[in-house]
Amino acid sequence: MDRADIVHEAFLERLSSGVLPEGVAAEGPLKAEEAVAIFRAQCLSRNLDRRSRKMQAQGQGYYTIGSSGHEGMAAVASALRPDDMAFLHYRDGAFQTRRSAQVPGTTPAWDMLLSFATSMDDPISGGRHKVLGSKALNIPPQTSTIASHLPKAVGAAYSVGLAKRVGPEHQVLKDDSIVMCSFGDASSNHSTAQGAINTACWTSFQSVPMPLLFVCEDNGIGISTRTPRGWVAANYENRPGLKYFHANGLDIFDTWRAARAAAEYVRCHKKPAFLHLTLVRLYGHAGSDMQQTYLSKDIFEAWEAEDPLMHSARLLRDAGVLTADEIKAIYLEAEAQCTRVAEQVVTRPRLKTAEDVMASIIPPARDCAPSNGVAVADRENAFGKSDLRAMGEPQPMSRLINWALTDLMLEHREIAVMGEDVGAKGGVYGVTQKLCDRFGPDRVIDTLLDEQSILGLAIGMAHNGFVPMPEIQFLAYLHNAEDQIRGEAATLSFFSNGQYTNPMVLRIAGLGYQKGFGGHFHNDNSLAVLRDIPGVIIACPSHGADAAKMLRECVRLARVEQRVVVFIEPIALYPMRDLHDAKDSAWMDMYPAPDEKIALGEVGVTGDGALAIVTYGNGNYLSQHASKVLAEKGIQTRVIDMRWLAPMPVDGILNALGGAEKVLVVDECRTTGSQSEALLSMLHERCDLPSSRIAAEDSFIATGPAYAATMPSSDSIADAAIKLWEGK
Structure with missing residues (x-):
């Protein structure tokens, strides 16, 4: 038999016989009516798990990581307010079923079974994944995350106090809201969890508001690897800035008591708390997990003997809240409901086409207050006389980006900049200089040195109506935190059918x-x-004026169209002044008027020669330099600056190629995996012009005189262009 059926039969048999697991009597302030509501949610969650396994066996369900053994989380839901944002562990079906009962108009069995069946009617993901989550319940969707949701929970909690001071246009959380984030004992060891919890403690230690409740669901095992007994408590009991609470997660009275105390502490003190629940895991990790291959039978049978539903039944029976017959009726009612609803949801339509699946990758636009510009007096006060005077002269890219950031932050109060050294220092290259003086530490946030926390802060703040502008000091540092973009930020609209962004x-x-x-x-x-x-x-801009105008478009894309935008700033071009000759100032620009933008997909074109060079970033600078050499040899060029690397501006490039005879792609990124590969493919598919490319070697970059040896140079670009033009 399936272990789920074994546990089911054991519950009914032991309930009928009256032989339930031993434990302490019901104690604490949990009222009888609330205790019954918690038990109902537990029974529904348990039967949803069991039904999901049967649906999979019938080829009608597609996900079986269940919540059985973790039904105590229903008591945690009861201890919180429904408007407290919850980032859930994937075993928190009982939390969602309980919260559903707290919010009128929701239908947990129907909604979650639609998700199991991957129906297009699934109200959270539209059939894209089985996820816990609900817009109505204030539960952003999570899949099988390994702690990757903790950094954004920290960011969302931080945003509560910040929103009270700043007042973003699209604020979601109330001033006294708290944020709850749950995860397993195994996930608590992940570097992402360690970083997020450290960030919360670091913030709290400085008395900065951080209303965040961490809930660690400790079932003692991570898939097959056991957690050392006592490890979670030893690791978290004495963290500075973090209040530790513990409860027996099998006891709904004890769990509710501890969860309520922890929530009240967080709400009152605006400091993070760590609620440690001891639980059991039933059925193995997932439906496909054969736990008997790595655990002796006596271990998982011991867990089954501590079934939390049995403990709830004993507590409710012995306290005189429910009789055994009433308990059985609640359980069987939930089973019948799940069976009946499952038969209905499998008839609902599922996604079929690529268009269906991809429909929510790009989020919907939202209504925003119109951009009416900034009062002259406010600009004068922010910039000061010296910067306003300097605007009358050409400037390098770094300064124009700084001014664009200033204008954008003046116009939109919900914009906040965050990152390492962005405040008093003004960033490693001075791009954010004076911003902290102009807007204060609430909107120019110096973070600790942890890229995951920087991006998590941004993601969480965006959940509460801000338009964050996080900074990563160097491109290579992104790899420390790339999953916050790949696995969290970019997937949120997809998994929520555009409801969360x-x-x-x-x-x-x-x-x-x-x-x-x-x-x-x-x-x-x-x-x-x-x-x-x-x-x-x-x-990826290549000159200062383009950078300012593109940055404005990027903010519009984020603020109005709710997009995740990455703005790559070429470090070598930050201070660039000259192009062909010393002191020619040909690579500096005047600061463009604050209403000037370069639209997504709009490319830049210099010249109209028959040899087209398609490039971006530093490649544009080098290609412009090479074009002078080529002109001296009688080869006239046009340099097409892509500006936008994703999505590739195909129409803009093809239009710019009108009248060209040959195309050279210049790519400063490595030959393997670079833009040039996609560009050549596109050119092959969409036009018949002879083309070739020059790209960087598949190598890392050296320090010292050989810093550019592996990348294109103006000389190598000119040589490649001559060979292409002469047909060699």
Whole structure:
């Protein structure tokens, strides 16, 4: 028999015989009516698990990581308010079923079984995945995460106090809301969890509001690896800035008492708490997990003997709240409901086409207050006389980005900048200088040195109506936290059918050509990790005026269209002034008027020669330099600056090629996995012009005189262009 059926039969048999597991009597302030509501949610969650396994066996269900053994989370739901945002562990079906009963108009059995069946009617994911989550219940969707949701829970909690001071336009959480985040004992060891909890403690230690409740569901095992007895308590009991609570998760009275105390502490003190629940795991990790292959039978039978539903039944029976017959009736009613509803949901339509699946990758636009510009007096006060005077002269890219950030933050109060050293120091390259003076530490946030926490802060703040602009100091540093974009930010709209979004503009200083500085960890010429993430927009300006105008479009894309945007700033071009000759100032620009933008997909074109060079970033600068050499040899060029790397501006490129005879692709990223591969494929498919490419070697970047040896140069671009033009 399936272990789920064994546990089911054992519950009914022991309930009938009256031989239930031993334990303490019901104690604490939990009222009888609430206790019964918790038990009803537990029974529904248990039977949803069992039904999901039967649906899978029939080929009608597609996910069987269940919540059995963790039904105590229903008591945690009862201890919180329904408007407290909850980022759930994947074993928290009982939390969702209980919260559903707290919110009129929701139908937990129907909704969750639709999800098991991957029906298009599933109200959270639209049939894309079995996820816990509900817009009505204030539960953003989570899949089988391994702690990746903890950083954004920290960000959402931080945003509660910040929103009270700043007042973002699309605020979701109330001023006295708390955020709950749950996870397993095994996940608590993950570096992502450790970083997020450390960030919460670091923030709390400085008396900055952090109304966050961590709930660790400790069933003593992570798939097949046992958690050392006592490890979770030893690890978290004495963390500075973190209040520790413990409860027996098999006892709904004890769990509710501890959860209520923890929630009241968090709500009152605006400090994080850690609620440690001891639980059991029933049925193995998932339906496909054969736990008997790595556990002796006596271990999982001992867990089954501590079935939390048996404990709830004993507590309710012995306290005189329910009779055994009433308990049985509640349980069988839930079983009958799940059986009946399952028969209905499998008849509902499922996704069929690529268009169906992809429909929610790009989130819907939202209504925003119109952009009416900024009062002259406010700009004068923010910029000061020296910067306003400097606007009358051409400036390098770094300064124009700084001014664009200032104008954007003046216009939109919900924009906040965060990252390492962005405040008093003004960033490693001075791009955020003066912003903290202009807008204060609430909107220019110096973070601790942890890229996962930086991006989690941004994602969580976006959940509460902010438009975050996180900064990653160097492109190579993104790899410490790339899953926060790949697995969290970019998937949220997809898994919520567009109901949840986390708009942001992620600024990253990157790419190569820093003269002799930093080597591969500060010069990373690969964007492959970003380019294949569905829905993410990648912008890469090459001159200052373009950077200012594109940054404004990026903010519009995030603020109005709710997109995740990555803005790559070529470090080597930050200070660039000259192009062909010393002091020619040909690579500096005047600051464009605050209402000027470059639209998504709009490319830049210099020249109208028959040889087209398609490039971006530093490649544009080098190609412009090479074009002078080529002109001296009688080869006229047009340089097409992509500007937008994802989605590829196909129409803009093809239109810019009108009248061209040959195409050279210049790519500063590595030959393997670079934009050039996609560009050549597109050119092959969409036009018949002879084409070739020059890209960087598949190598890391060296420090010292050989800093650019592996990448295209103006000379190598000119040589490649001559060979292509002459047909060699």
